[in-house]
Amino acid sequence: MKLYSYFRSSASYRVRIALNLKGIPYDIVPVHLLKHGGEQLSQLYRTLNSDGLVPTLVEDADGADGPHVLTQSLAMIEYLEEIHPTPALLPSTPLDRAFVRGVALAIACDTHPLNNLRVLRYLVHELKVDENAKNAWYRHWCESGLAALEVTLARDKRPGKFCYGDTPTLADCCLVPQIFNAQRLKCDLSAMPTLMRIYENCQQLEAFVNAAPQNQPDAEA
Amino acid sequence: MKLYSYFRSSASYRVRIALNLKGIPYDIVPVHLLKHGGEQLSQLYRTLNSDGLVPTLVEDADGADGPHVLTQSLAMIEYLEEIHPTPALLPSTPLDRAFVRGVALAIACDTHPLNNLRVLRYLVHELKVDENAKNAWYRHWCESGLAALEVTLARDKRPGKFCYGDTPTLADCCLVPQIFNAQRLKCDLSAMPTLMRIYENCQQLEAFVNAAPQNQPDAEA
Numbered sequence: 001m002k003l004y005s006y007f008r009s010s011a012s013y014r015v016r017i018a019l020n021l022k023g024i025p026y027d028i029v030p031v032h033l034l035k036h037g038g039e040q041l042s043q044l045y046r047t048l049n050s051d052g053l054v055p056t057l058v059e060d061a062d063g064a065d066g067p068h069v070l071t072q073s074l075a076m077i078e079y080l081e082e083i084h085p086t087p088a089l090l091p092s093t094p095l096d097r098a099f100v101r102g103v104a105l106a107i108a109c110d111t112h113p114l115n116n117l118r119v120l121r122y123l124v125h126e127l128k129v130d131e132n133a134k135n136a137w138y139r140h141w142c143e144s145g146l147a148a149l150e151v152t153l154a155r156d157k158r159p160g161k162f163c164y165g166d167t168p169t170l171a172d173c174c175l176v177p178q179i180f181n182a183q184r185l186k187c188d189l190s191a192m193p194t195l196m197r198i199y200e201n202c203q204q205l206e207a208f209v210n211a212a213p214q215n216q217p218d219a220e221a
Numbered sequence: 222m223k224l225y226s227y228f229r230s231s232a233s234y235r236v237r238i239a240l241n242l243k244g245i246p247y248d249i250v251p252v253h254l255l256k257h258g259g260e261q262l263s264q265l266y267r268t269l270n271s272d273g274l275v276p277t278l279v280e281d282a283d284g285a286d287g288p289h290v291l292t293q294s295l296a297m298i299e300y301l302e303e304i305h306p307t308p309a310l311l312p313s314t315p316l317d318r319a320f321v322r323g324v325a326l327a328i329a330c331d332t333h334p335l336n337n338l339r340v341l342r343y344l345v346h347e348l349k350v351d352e353n354a355k356n357a358w359y360r361h362w363c364e365s366g367l368a369a370l371e372v373t374l375a376r377d378k379r380p381g382k383f384c385y386g387d388t389p390t391l392a393d394c395c396l397v398p399q400i401f402n403a404q405r406l407k408c409d410l411s412a413m414p415t416l417m418r419i420y421e422n423c424q425q426l427e428a429f430v431n432a433a434p435q436n437q438p439d440a441e442a
Contacts, residue, residue, distance in 0.1 A: 075322035
């Protein structure tokens with residue numbers, strides 16, 4: 001498989017973790033979000049992914065139907081789960097799967113989209129927001145999203161070493177990149193002991209370490 | 222089942238469509254997003270849903286584990302698909318499921334979150350953005366998200382009467398509420414013939430009509 005990825009992209013990071021956890025070999029094709037006016041917006045990239053967003057997962061296929069092109073990080077991870085069920089990234093009961101997906105979506109739909117590069121750019125270029133207000137925006141959505149998640153996980157019986165039980169799931173694939181972003185932008189995570197404990201447990205696993213931005217072929221200082 | 226819902230909430234609308242398509246009986250519990258300082262932010266509601274967002278799906282359960290509480294519209298629809306597989310809202314192959322989930326997530330992660338009530342409020346109250354700039358923000362994200370989706374669907378072989386083939390899926394559950402919002406805010410949809418054709422086909426089905434905001438018990442003019 002080929003993963004079109006940017007080292008710091010949170011959505012790319014999620015899929016790298018999932019691929020590593022499942023032990024699926026893949027090649028990174030770097031897409032630089034800042035250089036050349038944003039390589040993700042190029043006509044060439046958009047023939048692959050009309051959203052103009054990373055990541056894109058491409059699987060070479062035998063036969064006439066050409067390579068398989070997948071968009072959307074969570075759709076990719078569900079796909080990987082279906083074609084490579086072991087180790088499982090979703091629990092075995094529908095109710096518990098809904099819990100894990102709920103945690104993942106709380107990050108992917110309610111927290112991360114507000115802090116995306118293109119959104120920050122709109123704030124600066126169209127709304128003429130200054131650096132302080134832009135950073136306050138970032139921290140507001142990141143901290144309020146994670147604070148709600150802290151409550152969700154702290155009051156539920158299901159989290160263990162990880163968001164669900166003692167093995168990593170789709171939820172951890174989403175949590176770790178979001179915490180990474182939060183730390184990079186100096187968000188206040190002091191009131192989130194459950195999230196931080198899970199984050200630290202994830203950092204003990206090679207699959208997470210090898211997926212981290214600083215360990216990517218396109219990493220920059 | 223009980224669905225805590227607001228008539229105009231796009232995420233609630235998605236789940237109402239899915240429940241209707243599957244013929245699962247449910248009661249609406251209205252949560253007013255504007256009255257009483259936002260009922261979704263009340264302490265009582267947050268004991269159910271710590272995100273303070275609608276919808277919440279509650280299933281009364283026999284036995285000691287109490288009622289089942291689900292958050293996140295897409296996690297709910299995946300759950301409904303697992304416990305009531307017929308009629309199916311996801312295709313039968315992993316690759317096609319990834320396509321349908323990709324369309325749903327392009328709306329749920331990349332388009333809708335930027336136009337949420339709480340985001341528009343932040344623009345007005347914190348960033349002091351005026352009405353025109355707020356509406357331009359809304360249209361920008363709504364139109365650019367839908368324009369990308371138009372390309373995705375127009376160039377793929379899989380869409381038929383609906384986003385995938387000739388029966389509705391999870392993708393249509395997400396598309397219809399987003400088009401409804403777009404029309405309400407007077408977005409320009411003239412360059413999106415594929416999306417509009419699918420939208421009109423959905424409007425022929427009772428499941429979609431009965432889920433529409435104007436047909437909810439808490440509807441307002």
